[in-house]
Amino acid sequence: MSLDEALTARMARRKLAHAYLITGRDRSALADTLAAALVCTGERPPCGQCNACRKAAQNIHPDVVRVDPEGEGLKAEAVRALRSDAFIRPNEAERKVYILCHSELLNQTGQNILLKLIEEGPAYAAFLFLTPNPELLLPTIRSRCETLRAPGEEERAVTGDGARLAEFILNKTPPAETLSFLVGLEKRDRKELAALLEETAARLTAAAPERPEALAALDRLAPIRAACEFNISAGHLAGWIASVL
Numbered sequence: 001m002s003l004d005e006a007l008t009a010r011m012a013r014r015k016l017a018h019a020y021l022i023t024g025r026d027r028s029a030l031a032d033t034l035a036a037a038l039v040c041t042g043e044r045p046p047c048g049q050c051n052a053c054r055k056a057a058q059n060i061h062p063d064v065v066r067v068d069p070e071g072e073g074l075k076a077e078a079v080r081a082l083r084s085d086a087f088i089r090p091n092e093a094e095r096k097v098y099i100l101c102h103s104e105l106l107n108q109t110g111q112n113i114l115l116k117l118i119e120e121g122p123a124y125a126a127f128l129f130l131t132p133n134p135e136l137l138l139p140t141i142r143s144r145c146e147t148l149r150a151p152g153e154e155e156r157a158v159t160g161d162g163a164r165l166a167e168f169i170l171n172k173t174p175p176a177e178t179l180s181f182l183v184g185l186e187k188r189d190r191k192e193l194a195a196l197l198e199e200t201a202a203r204l205t206a207a208a209p210e211r212p213e214a215l216a217a218l219d220r221l222a223p224i225r226a227a228c229e230f231n232i233s234a235g236h237l238a239g240w241i242a243s244v245l
Ligand SMILES: [Zn+2]
Pocket: 040, 041, 042, 045, 046, 047, 048, 049, 050, 051, 052, 053, 054
């Protein structure tokens, strides 16, 4: 991967920030490089030769923690565990790195816990927020992170769009913005829409303990999710979603 010269220089001089927001298709590879640079003990991090770099590359470095919700949503409980862990000093390295895959799936409570950690956590802790949809993160988190755009076109993230729809529902996004999003959905096929709605439902379920209105939204979406089983057009489904928001 060809990296931005300024970033390469900062890695080499151990001058990395402690919070990054990383977008772009190859964000995971970029995060791995940054994580290695943060724990590297060589002359010019990431040297790729030292023990720390090797462990990071094999994903076995004790001070590089990867949090990957795999579409289930990041529970506040998991984030609280992460917070406790962050206050335990690093095992081997000078820094401790948290790679938050699909950070857009963090609910509001989780995001607020992390925001506080960025602001008041130990200086050795570094946080890498990976996401295809930065707009789903709190503006306060975004403003405290340095944004890095990894190479590669963003994939059409069904996961991100499902989460986005849930955010629209919960935040009562202005109709115009929601409508243009829904019009975009008509171009999807039925299977994609079904996956998107499942993601929306997962996101709403995760939000329900703090946002009672999420349960009502789940009820309204239930018949539409059921209808995805049948031979119904994407355009019809998109219109139906619009009618229940
Ligand atoms: Zn190294």
